[in-house]
Amino acid sequence: MKRTLQTLNELEREGVFPRYAIGGAMAATFYVEPLLTFDLDVFILLQPKTTGLISLTAIYEALRARGYREENQCVLIEGVPVQFLPAYNSLVEEALNQAQEILYEDVPARVLRSEHLVAICLQTGRSKDRERVRILREQANLDMNFLAAVLKRYELEEKWKLWTE
Amino acid sequence: MEALDGVSPEVAKIFAAKENRRQALARLPFPEKVRVVIQLQEMAAVILRARGKSVRPWKVAPSSSKASPTKS
Numbered sequence: 001m002k003r004t005l006q007t008l009n010e011l012e013r014e015g016v017f018p019r020y021a022i023g024g025a026m027a028a029t030f031y032v033e034p035l036l037t038f039d040l041d042v043f044i045l046l047q048p049k050t051t052g053l054i055s056l057t058a059i060y061e062a063l064r065a066r067g068y069r070e071e072n073q074c075v076l077i078e079g080v081p082v083q084f085l086p087a088y089n090s091l092v093e094e095a096l097n098q099a100q101e102i103l104y105e106d107v108p109a110r111v112l113r114s115e116h117l118v119a120i121c122l123q124t125g126r127s128k129d130r131e132r133v134r135i136l137r138e139q140a141n142l143d144m145n146f147l148a149a150v151l152k153r154y155e156l157e158e159k160w161k162l163w164t165e
Numbered sequence: 166m167e168a169l170d171g172v173s174p175e176v177a178k179i180f181a182a183k184e185n186r187r188q189a190l191a192r193l194p195f196p197e198k199v200r201v202v203i204q205l206q207e208m209a210a211v212i213l214r215a216r217g218k219s220v221r222p223w224k225v226a227p228s229s230s231k232a233s234p235t236k237s
Contacts, residue, residue, distance in 0.1 A: 001196075001199050001223070001225055002196075002225075002226070003225070003226060004225070026199075026202070029195075029198050029199070029202060030195050030198070031191070032191045033187045033188075033190040033191045033198075034190060034193075034198045034199075034201035034202045034205060035202070036202065036205045036206065036209055037202065037206075038206060038220050038221065038222075038223075078225065078226070079223050079224035079225045079226075080223050080225060081221070081223075102195065104195060104196060105196055139187070139188065139191040140191075
């Protein structure tokens, strides 16, 4: 995964996207026991076009130019299927902007904060998100004050109560 | 771990050991966790392919050092 992250860093440096962070199951795995997943979810900030629409075309083109190919909804980068997800709402934008800086071996990368992962799971609301919230609660040493503020800001307090009581 | 009613002490001990194992896995450095995920993918792929689902375990270059947060 080191080379995958190096490629993402190159794309960020070259301005293909202004910022990225790992999300999804692999981000959760940073904080808890290893969770089975077959792709690497990468959240990205994109500049909206003049039409107001956002597009992944530039990213796919930059990756094609490097010889990486698309596979289903992902791009296979150094053996890892990467799923690019544009920040689709204000919660995800905040999560991206406040993502934790890490070193993967000697490669810098970003991972969404565990509290934001919980909030995104609550917002998404699938059964696998509920299970992920349970594991994050058990193992991730959540900052409960930080989480409470996020849940309040995005009106997720009721959902949190429903899922955790 | 939550208390379990009607479970013998021996079984309770096994459950506690399993929970400890999960906590130990959660404390592994990130690159080691990624290696475990790839092992999980390889195990799951056999079952999923038998069910007709097409999945592909990651093919990544081997590496050895550890990850660490640079800020919390």
